[in-house]
Amino acid sequence: MAVSPPRGTAAAGDTPAAAGGSGAIALELHGVDKHFGGTRALDGASLTVRSGKVHALLGGNGSGKSTTIKILAGVYSADSGSLSIFGQEHPLSSYTSTVAQHAGLRFVHQDLGLFEELSIEENFALDAGYPRLPGGGIHWKALHERVARLLAEYELEVDPRVPIRALRPSDRTMVAIARALQDQEGTDRILVLDEPTATLALHESELLLEKVRRRADRGQTVVIVSHRLQEVLSVADDFTIFRDGRVVGVLTDAQPTEDELVEIMAGGAVSALRPTGSTTHSTGEPMLQIDGLYGGPLRGVDLTVHRGEIVGVAGLVGSGRSSLLKAIFGAVTPTSGTFTLAGEPYAPRHIDQAMEAGVAMVPEDRGRDGVFADLAVAENLAASVLRESWIRGWMSRSRERRTALALIDRFRIKVGGPDALFSSMSGGNQQKAIIARWLQRSPGLLLLDEPTQGVDVMSRSDIYALIRDAARDGCAVLVASSDMSELHALADRIVFLRSGRIGAEVSAVGLESDDLVRMVLKDPTLSITLPDFDTKRARP
């Protein structure tokens, strides 16, 4: 086992370790830098993928592994660096998705891009074209035979004529893989799997990875990105580990343990954002009590949040973080369970009732669920207080603008003025404005879903300060985040959602951020509760 030292960017590039092994290098990325504005997403990153092997890319959120994949896919263009695929140099300055396709890279993303209602064979044909009859019509027989042959090759015992939605989840992913590789001749293809198991239940992902492993044993080169370490360990030969935009470890033909990987991944994880002198403002007086909450992915959540306390909700994708917040906000109705808010029974059937009770929520997807992009900043801020601003049968525009100005001042939002379009602001300022929209209501309970997604570092610390101020004023705060350093910086107490219930609970004081990363990554159950095969099928 060859572990290159941390900061091993150079080492990763010029160790020809692979050359000694089973032969050729399929892909080599060297010294890649990528900046987004002022932030450096990749710093001299390198990647060497051996032909016919499964290569895993590992790292936490924002470590640079997704950026690397996107550069390989031609979605982002690298600032500098070099790339060769099957021995051929591809200048990164003119590298596009078309070049990637021609060079032999095939991507299967978490969103498989399949047409659920169409048959398997049509899904293949829409990608590669329909075989034609001499008259111009579709040669269904030829298509059917070709797809049946491909499916057999990929160990899929299904009729090519059944629709995608009739397949079990792992088979859908396998169909997407087969489709991506359908034009393969020989072994000149590199299959890149980006979080292929993120939405699969445990046994489904095992089935899938076994098949992937068998493809690799027959010579298929695979690059796989996954958060689930145990799975990766079972399937990968080589590992490249990212942290803070750098490659911090390269393992070739290795059999590392989970702890070793976590150690390299967490390393000296960032704790710079931890506000100095942070003390809990919790009064110990319960603000929100949840008892036996069921609904969607939630399978019996019990939780108490106190006044002035910031509670972090951690968990993998699909663990029910967002569903929990939405249920509290009345955006989805739980099947069973009770809430107690400030000592009173609380069962919101609509969001306006939750707002009336003093609950506020900043949604996860700002662009989709938060903003009115074509309206002015003042109108966006006023959206949460429409009824309160209706005074004597009138909505005063000048008062609305005065309120907006006060909020812009108080929350230090950088914007041209209250009349500026909301979309004219940067992501960080948009997020501050959304938080301001809710904090002007002086909520008793503030729910935040991924509060700093797509927010730059400076705005991030501003937003943390805003949240802490709200807690100091007695607001109970529940933050759901996939970013462990964020929960570490912000929360007084962190609960881990696993299989739809609270699996563990830790006090953030005294813990380091990488301890949290370990706790999430080492999720012992690994089971993800998402709409299963059967429930999906019931859909019309």
Added chain:
Amino acid sequence: MTTTSPETSRALKRRPLSPLRLLESYALLILTALVFLFFSVNPTSANTFPTIANLNVILGSQAVVSLIALAALFPLVSGYFDFSLGATAAAAQVMSAGLMANAGAPLWAAVVVPILVGAAVGFVNGLFVTVFHMSPFVTTLGMATLIAGSIQWYTGGQTIIIGIDPAITRFGSSRMAGLPTVVFVVLGVAVIAWYFLTHTPYGRSLYAVGSNASSARLVGIRVERNVWWSFVVAGAIAGLAGVMQLSRLGSATADSGNGLLFPALAAVFLGATAIKPGFFNVVGTIIGAVFVSISVSGLTLSGASGWASPVFNGVALLAAVGLSTYLGRRKKRG
């Protein structure tokens, strides 16, 4: 509270619009004035167009179009089409006439019942669109066809002219302060619509839904309920438009109402290019309706044939939709 910096106190005053933006906001109004001038001096229409009699005809005929345009405004602000408004108005007209001529109903009932039936049509449209999530486009188009067919069945293709209370036709041809009285009905409805759309939480919520329904839901707006109401309000105003049409014409005939709907839609979309560019608004809608009426009347009096009016309405509708889409997109880009 922090002290306001000089920068913010400057921002507190509404920044004056740049000359170009100002021109954009009032372009439709200026264009309307220019069209008016053109037909007033144009030799073929100069004798007949700028007369008091003709202006009263223009104002009277634009009244019904304006009412339907105001009706269409409510669902459109929240992003929904209602194609059944022309047919609803036509049905209200026939129903009002029929109630008086065939059922011997009193005048008040002949005015109130068609408005309530219009609201009921809107209620059904809203039910289909918001509760059953049916496509508003096809739903209201189907409703329009259904209503037009029902009118055919009820009238048997005949025109109802006898038995209509003369009071209603007297109202339709009466004047107030030198203007047709129906113009004041339109102004009244326009003021109420303006108040509701700009100065109530309900109206503001419709604009929010039109901007981003998902965001609107997450700030506590009852999206479905409010959109549903917008269809009911639209139906009621269309019912009123039908009664006004009866009062002006003195008769009711089997008609699909499309002749009213399309100029009205042109007016709403033209209106979205003016006053508050990129957004549907009441004042712009009224200007749009006047523009359409003046242009059609001018064309007719210049000796253009019968095809001129639908061709003009079509072109105006296309140009208006194009322009308002362009302005809306530019806004989103910022």
